[in-house]
Amino acid sequence: MEDDHSLDYTPPPTYTEAKHDVEALSCPSCGGAIKITAVGHSITAICPHCSSTLDVTNPVFQLIEQANEKARDTLIPMGTRGMLDNIAWEVIGYMERQDHEHNHWDEYLLFNPYYGFRFLVEERGDWFLYKVIKEYIDGAGTANHLVLDNRGYERDYHSKAYVSYVKGEFYWRVKKFETVDVMEYIDSSHLLSVESNEQEVTVSSGKAMDSKTIKDAFAITCDMPASTAKNPYFEEGTSNAYEDSPYDGRLQGIWLTALAMAFIAAAVHFIYLSLPTHNQLIHSTRFEISATDPSAAYATNNFTLTGGYSSIEISSQLVQSSSWMTINGILSNITNHKVYYFRQYLGNESGMNKRNAVSDFSSLPAGEYAVSLTLSGGVLQSNQPSEFNLYIHKDVESLGRYFFVLFLILLYPLYATYRHLTFRVAGYMDQYSGAKQASTAFWVIFIFIIMILLHFID
Amino acid sequence: MKSYNCPSCGAEITFQSGESVYAVCKFCSSTIVRNDDEIQSMGVMASLPEDTTPFRIGSEITYKNVHYALIGRIKVAWEDGFWNEWNLMGDNGTSGWLAEAQGFYAINFETEHQFPKEIDDALKETMSNVHDFSISAHILPSRILLNTIQNINGQNFRIVDIKRASTVGCEGELPRQITTDRHLVSVDLIGKNGGYACIEIDENSYSVFTGEYREWDALHCQNARQFDNWKQIKGAW
Numbered sequence: 001m002e003d004d005h006s007l008d009y010t011p012p013p014t015y016t017e018a019k020h021d022v023e024a025l026s027c028p029s030c031g032g033a034i035k036i037t038a039v040g041h042s043i044t045a046i047c048p049h050c051s052s053t054l055d056v057t058n059p060v061f062q063l064i065e066q067a068n069e070k071a072r073d074t075l076i077p078m079g080t081r082g083m084l085d086n087i088a089w090e091v092i093g094y095m096e097r098q099d100h101e102h103n104h105w106d107e108y109l110l111f112n113p114y115y116g117f118r119f120l121v122e123e124r125g126d127w128f129l130y131k132v133i134k135e136y137i138d139g140a141g142t143a144n145h146l147v148l149d150n151r152g153y154e155r156d157y158h159s160k161a162y163v164s165y166v167k168g169e170f171y172w173r174v175k176k177f178e179t180v181d182v183m184e185y186i187d188s189s190h191l192l193s194v195e196s197n198e199q200e201v202t203v204s205s206g207k208a209m210d211s212k213t214i215k216d217a218f219a220i221t222c223d224m225p226a227s228t229a230k231n232p233y234f235e236e237g238t239s240n241a242y243e244d245s246p247y248d249g250r251l252q253g254i255w256l257t258a259l260a261m262a263f264i265a266a267a268v269h270f271i272y273l274s275l276p277t278h279n280q281l282i283h284s285t286r287f288e289i290s291a292t293d294p295s296a297a298y299a300t301n302n303f304t305l306t307g308g309y310s311s312i313e314i315s316s317q318l319v320q321s322s323s324w325m326t327i328n329g330i331l332s333n334i335t336n337h338k339v340y341y342f343r344q345y346l347g348n349e350s351g352m353n354k355r356n357a358v359s360d361f362s363s364l365p366a367g368e369y370a371v372s373l374t375l376s377g378g379v380l381q382s383n384q385p386s387e388f389n390l391y392i393h394k395d396v397e398s399l400g401r402y403f404f405v406l407f408l409i410l411l412y413p414l415y416a417t418y419r420h421l422t423f424r425v426a427g428y429m430d431q432y433s434g435a436k437q438a439s440t441a442f443w444v445i446f447i448f449i450i451m452i453l454l455h456f457i458d
Numbered sequence: 459m460k461s462y463n464c465p466s467c468g469a470e471i472t473f474q475s476g477e478s479v480y481a482v483c484k485f486c487s488s489t490i491v492r493n494d495d496e497i498q499s500m501g502v503m504a505s506l507p508e509d510t511t512p513f514r515i516g517s518e519i520t521y522k523n524v525h526y527a528l529i530g531r532i533k534v535a536w537e538d539g540f541w542n543e544w545n546l547m548g549d550n551g552t553s554g555w556l557a558e559a560q561g562f563y564a565i566n567f568e569t570e571h572q573f574p575k576e577i578d579d580a581l582k583e584t585m586s587n588v589h590d591f592s593i594s595a596h597i598l599p600s601r602i603l604l605n606t607i608q609n610i611n612g613q614n615f616r617i618v619d620i621k622r623a624s625t626v627g628c629e630g631e632l633p634r635q636i637t638t639d640r641h642l643v644s645v646d647l648i649g650k651n652g653g654y655a656c657i658e659i660d661e662n663s664y665s666v667f668t669g670e671y672r673e674w675d676a677l678h679c680q681n682a683r684q685f686d687n688w689k690q691i692k693g694a695w
Contacts, residue, residue, distance in 0.1 A: 040509020041560055043539045057539060059507075088688070113688055114512045114674045116561015134562060134671045136616040136648045171560050173538055199604070200618060 027052060028063045037079075037092045038111045042169040046071070048078070053176075056169065071167055075122070075222060076108055078168045082217035084129060084209070087115050091218070093168035099159035099182065109170060117171065119204065120214070125227030127214045130193060130206040141194040141201050146185050148205075153185035153192050161195075251413075251420055258413040262406055269402045282312075283392040287373075289325075294380040299372040300390060302334060311362040313396040314371065317389045318346040318355050318379075325377035325388075327357070335367030346388070347377065360396065407449050418442040464488055465499040474529050475547045478631035481530075484515075491635055504638070506533050506627045511542055511558060512674070512682050515630045519556065519677040521565045525549045528556065530630030536623040536644070545632050553633060555667065557656065563677060564654040566669025571610050577602065581657065581664045588641045588661050591622060608647060608655075610668055615647035615655045 027034050032049035036042050036056055044064070045056045051069045055062040076082075080091045093109030105123035119130040137146050146153040161182045166174050185192040191206035211224045272278060283303040290296045305312070316327055324347020331340040344357035371390065379386050421441075460473045466488035471481055473492060481490045482503045489500040517528045530545035541559035548554065557564040573581065580602050607614050625640045640660060647655040652671040657664055 038510055040507065040511065040540055111561075113510045113685060114682070116674070132562075134564075134648050134652065134654070136618070136650065171539065201605070 025059060025061055027054065028061050029066050036169055037090055038169060038171060041171040043171060044174045045169040046167050072165060074167060076218050076220060080218050084217050087112055089118060093170050095163050096165035097161050098164045099161040101159055109168065122225065125211065125225040127209040127211055128191065128206045129209050130204040133203050133205045135203060137203060140203055141181065141183055141196040146192060148192065151187050151190060153187045155183055155185050157184035251416060254413045254416050258409050261409045265402065265405045265409065278395050280394045281391060282394045285390050287388055289375065289379055289386040291380060291382065297372055297374055300370055302368050302370045303392065304368055305364060305366050307366055309363045309365055310395055311360065312364060313358055313360050313393045314342065315356060315358045315391045316344055316346060319387045319389065323347060323378040323382045325375050325379040327373050327375060329371055329373045331361065331369060331371050333367050333369055403452055414442065414445060462497045464490065465497060473631055475553060475631065477553050477633045479633060480635045481631040482629050503627055506629060509540065513544055514683040516681050518680045530628065530632040532628045532632065532636055533626050534623045535626045536621045545630065562671060564669055564671045566654055566656060566667040569611060569666050569668050571666045581659055584643050584659045585661055585664060588643055588659060602645065610655050610666060613649055613653060615649045615653060617645060617647050619646035
């Protein structure tokens, strides 16, 4: 039967059965009873009575650091059990950690004899569940970008962190104020935390948890720390709020709608351009330039703008001249005595060859108008007789108008995209680069559009 | 499967695996060595320190469609705690190990691997000082350094841990004789996609093991150890 490998083997029921699932021994400092839950795993424990730090590797506990202070209360008391992801966890340890940028956060060590350990982290009201992963990832702890399981992670936090308070039991040698290097990487819904010192690099994979889920799981009766999340979608009761942005899967539709609207607006604009009322010449005057009187003033006859508000374009055209001139013009509304100044440059000297100049005025009320001008420039010294034409068109083509409509159309999709990009980070890391990049991009686009608009409206 | 009577207490001792040469009598804790067909008592094994391992002798797991029974265990201590190495006997005749530490489970198999000469020399140099606890395990010959990449059978692994350790006891049956306080240097390596490797160096030789980490659920463990105060593994209580 030497080679029989069948598994018809049943061990005696008493074999290696636990005598005690929990080890209860006493503190070498104060004599108080200490319960160890993760027996065989835990090597450091903090006495719940006197806060001394103990080595609990062996049944005879060794005193590492004596203390005599009452243990601090924690939001989730040691020994509390709760169900997360359908697995029962017992809170066996607690650490308060701080970084050198004055951030601090709480870490609860969770234990289940079958599933091992997890870290439940609370920072500024937001909760995260981490699991240490045994993966070697190229660049972990140094690079700005990591790849794991075909997911790309961007670094958005880096600092030195230390333990400022401990309670409970731990499977490693917890040392207060021991500093490790912490880097956080993030993709849309997953986190990677890399902690390193000279000895080792530990990578944990994390995900955001809903505050309500934690409160219910561990039957926390106190108020939960208020989330500082600015994101209105991160509300208590919405489960896994970080998992899905409200714009997930909707962005494409939003953009397609916007593009369709932009197309319709362009079509409307095109139809408008082809209307007979568009770009009507309402006035024109030909002026002869007086070579003898440089300060002569020129004026058009009065012309009338009818209807409501309209835009006009004043264009001038230099004829029969090889010189140049500057027009200082005043458009006067004779009805309400308002004046509008404009300046035009015309000529073909020093490399310039500009025979036409245009000034636009938008939203002029109906009424009687006139234009008066004074001239300066080389044309006045010319011996040749010169002339120029002044044309006034009503309701001219205005791309600015179209761009303004386009801007209104694009506002919502841009806003939605911005919210989508910043969704994961807005709540808990808004001061960090992820959100900054997205918001910078948004504002660059916004300012760019405003500049285009200003250019066309002028 | 082969049965004997314990030379110490007369109780039946079964060797399930043909590869097992060593067993601990479950009744009197005598350590038994099998040579050819003769068995011999080597002394008494101290009881293992209590722990919260989810396994016991007789637990069964599945890995890559092969069914394994846990037939023995070596408990190893190091400066910062313990780990368990469970001896696996597969129903396809293979023999392997389940390393269990801090809630991580790595299934691994011994492998023949020829390291480049400089690494081989460094490992042999380490063999000569496994008993010298005054030398930190981290100061191994410089060819074996933390975070360096080692290629084992075509797969890249990173050295993540080097530690001195010693066996504190065992139970069940094992493929080789284990003496308590066997000193060793253990080099842990991790690869991509859950890859695991280990180099175990004692005074006589070094052995190379490769395998993979597995989550508890993926082990499909049957006949797991039960805890009085952990009635429910999953679901509401």
